[in-house]
Amino acid sequence: MATRVLQFGTSRFLQAHADLFIHEASASGQDIGPITVVKTTQGAERAGRIAAFADPAGFPVRIRGLSGGHVVDAEVRVKSVALAYDAYLNWDQLQDRFSCQTEVVICNTAEAGYTVPEQDRQPSTATGSVPSSFPAKLLRLLVCRHRSNPAPLLILPCELIVNNGQYLRGILSDLAADWGLGAGFLEWFARDVTICDTLVDRIVSEALEPIGAIAEPYALWAIRRSPGMVEPFQHPNVVYTENLETYTRLKLHILNLGHTWLAELWRSTGRAPNETVREILSDAAVRNALLSLYRDEVVPGFAAHELRAEATRYIAQTIERFDNPFLNHRISDIAQNHAPKIQSRVGDFLSWVASAEPSLTLPRLRQLAGSV
CATH class of the missing domain: 3.40.50.720 (NAD(P)-binding Rossmann-like Domain)
Incomplete structure (x- = not known):
């Protein structure tokens, strides 16, 4: 039946x-x-x-x-x-x-x-x-x-x-x-x-x-x-x-963290009011900065919990989603409720990583977490 x-x-x-x-x-x-x-x-x-x-x-x-x-x-x-x-x-x-x-x-x-x-x-x-x-x-x-x-x-x-x-x-x-x-x-x-x-x-x-x-x-x-x-x-x-937590962490600390990092950059550098995720990532300097953040700080954080391969795969999927030619995702929308998003997406990631590997410094993420 x-x-x-x-x-x-x-x-x-x-x-x-x-x-x-x-x-x-x-x-x-x-x-x-x-x-x-x-x-x-x-x-x-x-x-x-x-x-x-x-x-x-x-x-x-x-x-x-x-x-x-x-x-x-x-x-x-x-x-x-x-x-x-x-x-x-x-x-x-x-x-x-x-x-x-x-x-x-x-x-x-x-x-x-x-x-x-x-x-x-x-x-x-x-x-x-x-x-x-x-x-x-x-x-x-x-x-x-x-x-x-x-x-x-x-x-x-x-x-x-x-x-x-x-x-x-x-x-x-x-x-x-x-x-x-x-x-x-x-x-x-x-x-x-x-x-x-x-x-x-x-x-x-x-x-x-x-x-x-x-x-x-x-x-x-x-x-x-x-x-x-x-x-x-x-x-x-x-x-x-x-293990639902792995899927939750990947989404929150890669996709959502990336959105929030882009929103902070957009807010602090006076970029176009209606700029979208796809448009800001067409700027090679911004794209390379996000990719290096993922490579140098986010992936090592996941690796501390033995999730390097999963994080690397999800980052590739995330970048492809950000590049969607049909989606006009305005950063002004992402930037709403910015402070609590920084805490849940960045601050909580830092705490989670420190619980497994306290020696990881992750300076750029710490700077973002300290901006609110």
Whole structure:
């Protein structure tokens, strides 16, 4: 029997990531899907997207960029989504599908989507009208599933939060305590509801109307294995691993660190206000300076944790992503929230390296970390 999926979130990112991967896995003969998509926010915004998801012809995802030194400009018609609900207009149908016709849940509501307002913490939220926050909606649906069909469930959060599965479980557990849910539910939730930590990595640069997306060729969905977990499908861009930290460190301290180093250079040297990553790297001096930073400081830092080969490979992929001729990634956007980004991308890297090899000096990164 097919592994049916319920997805909270209608974003272009999910269309060009999870929805595309599941489409390709299904097309290869795997029993995964279809997907039911759920709009979790109130209002008419994105109502046209909900209607468009129901089109059996699917929706376009255009892959544009560089891969292995070659230009990629292709389109895939994604047909993994069969149905779309508005949580506020279709709550009864959603409860039934979640309880009896779902094996895997995917969510991407952004970090702000995990905020729980005080009214959703009241025990009365366990019944009555549809809760306002995503965690309260999810907990209500879990309670309904436990009562009617307490089958195991796999939840794969895609929010860009470190240890996002553990974080979501903590929020749901606290909310269950606020609602005074019984021991039977809590035991089932702990035993049979698996919530994995994951890392997603793909630049989805543009939405298409009414539905669809433009994305770069590079993509990764790294999922930390949990005890008893059954891998829902296989795909070249999906990795099941016991060591999610390696993938997180590579993205944070190579791709994101490189972005932040470029943003600091752009801020401090008065370059063009609308300059993009591709444009700044067309300056040979800037390109060579970034490459030497990666070679002389970033790679040795990863080598201190025995990850030299992985870092070298990921740097090559990162430079190719930066050179994407179809992507206009403005450095002014990257430079937003600059100080906390320096801490998480550079300061945390220095601390991580020092824990393995205190003698490494890494002067340019230390100078950047000390600039805030």
